[in-house]
Amino acid sequence: AKELSRVAENGEDHLSTEAAGEEEEANGEDEPEKESSEITVEEMERAELEARLIAFRIRDLVGSDGTSPYFLYDRKEKRMKPVRFRDIVILLRSARGWAPLFEEQFRLLGLPVYVERGGGYFSATEIQVMLSLLQLIDNPYQDIPLASVLRSPIVGLSAEELALLRLERKKGSFYDAVIRFTTSKGENGQSIEHQELKATLRRFLEKMGRWRDLARRGALSRLIWQIYRETGYYDFVGGLPGGKERQANLQALYDRARLFEEGAFRGLFRFLRFVERMKERGDDMGTARALGEQEDVVRIMTIHKSKGLEFPIVFLAGASKTFNEQDLRSPTLFSKDLGIGTDVVDFDLSIRSASLPKLAIREREKKEMLAEEMRLLYVALTRAKEKLYIVATLPDYKKEEERWKEKGGKGDEPLPAYHLLSAKSYLDWIGPALILPRDSSQDLSSNGASPRFKEGFTLQVIPARELSHPTRMKGEEIRSEIWETLRRFETVPVSLIHEVEEETGRQAMAEEELERILGWTSPYTPMERHPAKQSVSEIKRKMQLFQEEEEEQEMLWLGSGIDSGTGFASDAAISLRQASSSFPLRRPRLARRPRFMEEGGLTATEKGTAMHTVMQHLDLTRPLDRDRVEEELKSFVRRELLTPEQAKSIDIDGILRFFNTRMGRRMLTASHVYREVPFTFKIPASRAYPDWEGEDEEILVQGIVDALIEEEGHLLLLDYKTDRTDGIEDGELIRRYRLQVALYREAVGNIWRRPVARSFLYFFHGEKLLEVE
Structure with missing residues (x-):
């Protein structure tokens, strides 16, 4: 058949x-x-x-x-x-x-x-563990073999315990970290798990000391068999799946070590070098044969x-x-x-x-x-x-x-x-x-x-x-058997029909469980909709947009018939937030403009970035005049801090006027000036996202403070702006940037552990210095 x-x-x-x-x-x-x-x-x-x-x-x-x-x-x-x-x-x-x-x-x-x-002996888990232990006995300052042995059943540490050992000594060898952990004092204040881990490592190091002495004085094969006896590893692998073959592999390692010592070379180090050369040449030995041809397998x-x-x-x-x-x-x-x-x-x-x-x-x-x-x-x-x-x-x-x-x-x-x-x-x-x-x-x-x-x-x-x-597989085979019986024009046993019915019931239950799993809704939906990290500028922009939307929430488009300008029917009412989802109210800012557009000059954003770069790298220890600033700009171009186009766009007179202001002179005479200070800190998500719902979580906020001026132990925060200020009241400018400056102050206070005494905004366009309360 x-x-x-x-x-x-x-x-x-x-x-x-x-x-x-x-x-x-x-x-x-x-x-x-x-x-x-x-x-x-x-x-x-x-x-x-x-x-x-x-x-x-x-x-x-x-x-x-x-x-x-x-x-x-x-x-x-x-x-x-x-x-x-x-x-x-x-x-x-x-x-x-x-x-x-x-x-x-x-x-x-x-x-x-x-x-x-025909191969695979050295890749067997039990052989890898034993070879790692032998490498450790030869030289304990080997991190990978040490971690392998500690993680193996011979010692039985968990991944968390290995991490705890490394935290004891973050740099240096792992063996030094283990020694430091086992010799550290203060056990009275340690947890029971901590003390048990220390006791386990001490017992292992004690055995290691005996094995190292035996490796120097005795035969290699005797050392291997002594390890089998003291650790119980030989008996342990015998209880695993394929235990007979695993034990045969360990027995073969003992036999091969004994045969190696019968030659001209002896010692643990030479045996390990012999094994390494075999691996490098690809001369892997076959796993030990543990089953006979007549075994029922x-x-x-x-x-x-x-x-x-x-x-x-x-x-x-x-x-x-x-x-x-x-x-x-x-x-x-x-x-x-x-x-x-x-x-x-x-x-x-x-x-x-x-x-x-x-x-x-x-x-x-x-x-x-x-x-x-x-x-x-x-x-x-x-x-x-x-x-x-x-x-x-x-x-x-x-x-x-x-x-x-x-x-x-x-x-x-x-x-x-x-x-x-x-x-x-x-x-x-x-x-x-x-x-x-x-x-x-x-x-x-x-x-x-x-x-x-x-x-x-x-x-x-x-x-x-x-x-x-497996139950589904069995049900499919039952259906196949029924089909074959029908093809032979024979009677289908009732038992097969019952088995198919039982299988159908089990499958229905499995489908219900699958629907339950697939229908699960994450309780952290707000977190999934919002980034876990935001910049201060982006938070300011979102808050500003949200405030504008709230102020104009009641704005209506009213008219008779269809307005050709808006496309809305008469008596239609729509909020600015709703309209913004359908109409491009804001032109998106591109990260990088195409080359054919770069020939037309720099954008306002690119000019602002160039100005911030100059204010960051200007040498404040030397007198500043036009010739000095022009010399600095040429140096920035040579150092590739600026492109030639960016250097040409710098308002040198605006920089000189700033340093002639009271704030500029304070900056030149201050004991310390920290420029372009980066920071990252956490705030509640509801502060960054006005539409946040549910339990509050924390998000990361990153930003850069333009300048921190230290005077008589106090910190002054200064933020430069290159925005145009034509027709904008001072109060409106302060309102726009109050949240941004507040986040800067909070970040500096939390990270530096020093409060910011006063905060200022300086607008190069219009030469305005505004204090933000």
Whole structure:
């Protein structure tokens, strides 16, 4: 019997085939597999989804959920026997990246699994912890190994406790911080948790001292075994998932240390250097073998390692994983028959393209790569004696199915060579080979099963989101089983109908929970609508706009008929706030003008910025006259504090007139003048946002004080303005900037812990000096 099933995730589909029979061994040499060095995030997600799908199917096969197991025919005993975990093998094109993810998912679902690895010893968690501890014994002034050991079960500190240790000594080595923490006095005023942490660290440092003495005097293997005994780490890892393999890894570390000492080199330092050189060369050792071939576990291996073997049930995972064409994208290709192929560079056109020899070599290498992949696929498809599942992931199955129909042959005809050569994955060969011709296809059924494939194969479509819910997965499989029973014109058991009804009820409850979660409203809505940080100028602008709106809230547009100027009907009433949301009452200020506009001169804002820059950097220790200011401006241009255009826009006479005022002379003779003083402090959000509702929160306010003048221990605050003041009363100018100056005074008082005695505004246009109470 053959079966095909498929799973999909939001837009990802997984495909799985099941077949029976025995085939001859594939021809070809047992070449080592080529593996890509990295696995992408998308590929990790697909691997986890396929692992979950396979795990669910295995649980059904062995009857782990209380269901009836699948039976296999035992040829030796000549009787039917239920499926056991040892009857199942998962084949991967490449174990790197995928095998650990499969192992993790299987263990999370409580399935026994064994992975045949060719490497990964030094990346095993228990080995990394032990190597970090050995590095620490060799030299405790290593921050990363120390943090690793303290965080490990050997000491068992939390991340918060590690942060507490670092706060004890913010600079210097982490080991010094630990020593300082453990030797600090004043335990009577410390919390119980604080004292317990100190006691834990003291015990660890005491053990460290003994281990360092043993490392200098005794054998390395004896040191490692002593650590196992004193810390209990060997027993601890034995209780974790995969405990036997973890203990075997620790045993192997002990054995390898003992073998190392039998050579010419000895000592902990030399052993650690030996391990580091192995890592640098990429000579990773395989994890220790902890399980025998007859253990009742699901085995995960590569297709290469499965050559010459047969298994009752085989899952081929990653059938949609793209072939590794990294070698074909190399800048230089080599061939023993065709020579060397490189890129051709046209320096005049700055174009790089592949040369004809490179194209020929690439085509030859691609054909050889595809031939090897086809041989491996043949091996994978012929390992199963009873059942074969092919699992794959697709972004959109329906589109992929249409492509298969276009590529597929008629009836039993072989696939065209062009389609064979254009394949990017195993599924590009399998799909077109199994799909039925267009005229014999039928519509996809509602339960996910499809009769679109050739006799003996069944397709099942399962959204990948359902793989996160084992009960939903089971319900989908029940529906598929009902469909298959109906196709065979057999009676559907009532128990299956009841199970579907129960599953439907569980799904309805899950949907209600989902609606509750998605319908949740944040209680911090005001905070989400307003920035958590504002400038003083922006707060002043918002407050000014709000006050203007409040004053003109009763303003009405009245008229007969439609006013051609406003577009409002007669008797229509609209507030300025409402109108501002529909009409551009204010021209927005651009952060940077286009180049074609810069030729017309500087804006008022840009001129004001330039004036503030000059007032910030003028040397107040030397007499100021026109020649002196012009010399300073040239210096600012050379230092790129100003552009030539900005320097030309400076009102030199206005600057000189300011320093001839009483405030200017006080600035020149003051004991200290602080210019362009930045600050950041907190204020209640309701002060910055007039429309704030709900509980009050705090926001950050930032700004820059133009000048703080210190006289006889008092502070004077001065804020320059370059605004035009024509026709504006002094009282109106003070009203406009009162909030801004008040925030400046509050910030200086809170941060400097000194009150501001008096505050002033100076307007260069009009030469006005106004005191703000």
